[in-house]
Amino acid sequence: MYGSRTDLECGAVKAFFNKQVREHGGSLESVTMQSKEVALARDVREYEAIFNKFNISKASKIIDLGCGIGRWAKWFCDKIFRYDGIDFSRECIKTAKQKFNDEAGFRFYCWDLCNISNFAEFEKAGYDLCIVNGTFMYLNDSKLERVLGFLPSIMASNSQIYIRESVSIVGDRLTLKDFYSSELGNTYNAIYRTDSEYFRLFNMAFNPIDFCLQESALLLDETLNSRKETSQKYYLFAKNIR
Ligand SMILES: C[S@@+](CC[C@H](N)C(=O)[O-])C[C@H]1O[C@@H](n2cnc3c(N)ncnc32)[C@H](O)[C@@H]1O
Numbered sequence: 001m002y003g004s005r006t007d008l009e010c011g012a013v014k015a016f017f018n019k020q021v022r023e024h025g026g027s028l029e030s031v032t033m034q035s036k037e038v039a040l041a042r043d044v045r046e047y048e049a050i051f052n053k054f055n056i057s058k059a060s061k062i063i064d065l066g067c068g069i070g071r072w073a074k075w076f077c078d079k080i081f082r083y084d085g086i087d088f089s090r091e092c093i094k095t096a097k098q099k100f101n102d103e104a105g106f107r108f109y110c111w112d113l114c115n116i117s118n119f120a121e122f123e124k125a126g127y128d129l130c131i132v133n134g135t136f137m138y139l140n141d142s143k144l145e146r147v148l149g150f151l152p153s154i155m156a157s158n159s160q161i162y163i164r165e166s167v168s169i170v171g172d173r174l175t176l177k178d179f180y181s182s183e184l185g186n187t188y189n190a191i192y193r194t195d196s197e198y199f200r201l202f203n204m205a206f207n208p209i210d211f212c213l214q215e216s217a218l219l220l221d222e223t224l225n226s227r228k229e230t231s232q233k234y235y236l237f238a239k240n241i242r
Contacts, residue, residue, distance in 0.1 A: 001175040007140045008177060008189040010114065016186060017089040021069065026095030031068035031134075033184060034226075042224055042232075046164070047075055049219060053236060054160060056080055060128040063154065065113055065147070066135025070096035073106060081105055082123060088112040114143045117150050126156030132163045134232075136198075137190045148205035155239055161211065164219060164234040168192040174229055192230045206237060214238040 017031070024030035028039040056062070060080040064072055067085030069092050076083050077100075085108045087093050093110040100106040111119055113135070130151060136144055151161065168174045174192040181188045193201075202213075219232040 001177065004175065005141065005173075006175045006177050008138065008175075008191065010112070010140075012178065012187065012189050013138045014088050016188065017068075017087075018091040019186060021089065021091035021095055026069050026091070026099075028069075028071065031071060031092070033188075038224065038226070042220065043071065045224060046219060050162065050164075050234065050236075051075055053214070054129055054162070055158070056129060061123045061125070061156070062129045062131065063122075063127045064131040064133070065116075066132060066138070067096060067108065068092050068133075070099055070106075070108070072131050072133060073100055073103075077103055077106075083107070084109065084121065084123065084127075086111045086113065086116075086119070113139065113147050116147050122154050126159065127154055128156050128159045130155060130159070130161045132161070132165075134164060134166060136163065136165050137192060140191070141201075144201060145204065148201055152206060152210060152239075157239060159239045160214070161206075161237040161239075162234065163198075163237075164232060165198065166190070166192055166230045167198065167233045168194050168229060169231050170229045173197060195233060198233075198235065202235065202237070209240065211237045211239055 020030040028043055029036055032039040032042060056079065058081060061082040062076060062080055064085045067087050070085055073083055073085060083106045085096055088111060090110050093108045096108045109121060139147065173194055176188055176190050178187050178189065214236040216235045219234050225231050
């Protein structure tokens with residue numbers, strides 16, 4: 001569907017990711033929906049392009065919204081103080097807990113971001129980095145507005161917010177609702193917003209006096225982006241020092 005504002009069924013998204021993890025054994029493919037080779041190449045590409053932009057230290061606290069199987073968590077092992085991963089897929093959280101069982105300070109919670117303001121386990125002093133990677137595309141507009149509006153309240157001074165989403169590059173929003181994908185062998189749901197739609201939402205949620213856009217760009221080159229209508233874009237925000 002192009003352009004129209006159609007809401008997704010949250011339960012269908014959750015069921016999709018639970019099934020993905022069960023079928024792919026919690027591998028990278030389960031959350032990237034790509035072949036093993038492409039999933040790995042994209043993972044490395046993102047790490048190489050982004051990781052050094054984070055102002056993190058051994059004292060840093062990180063929150064990952066829609067953390068999946070902990071794809072980002074692995075890059076932070078032994079480098080930070082606290083990593084909190086939140087995801088509503090039980091299978092994702094089970095996998096992440098198994099993978100990072102021995103990692104001190106790493107915690108994973110099964111929680112729906114739509115209820116983010118009721119989540120009681122947040123670090124009181126706030127987070128130095130928030131990661132949202134390929135998650136907002138599964139949230140309907142009203143819920144995304146609520147999550148974005150809440151985010152600044154859990155961020156420490158001098159913090160950063162890194163958002164990476166699949167965006168529509170054809171001018172209009174593209175919504176896949178109960179779309180049967182023969183590639184995935186499953187029904188798929190996602191909202192590919194345009195870059196300007198995301199900017200409108202960010203501008204509404206982040207007071208520019210507090211958060212400014214540090215940088216934003218497309219992440220993948222032609223060899224890694226297999227889609228004609230969508231691409232991956234990142235937005236890195238930094239909290240201003242007052
Ligand atoms: C494409 S995967 C990305 C996972 C991870 N961020 C990564 O980059 O590997 C999207 C994740 O968002 C989670 N998700 C989607 N909607 C959510 C919601 N309302 N609350 C919590 N997690 C959600 C899914 O369960 C899934 O693990």
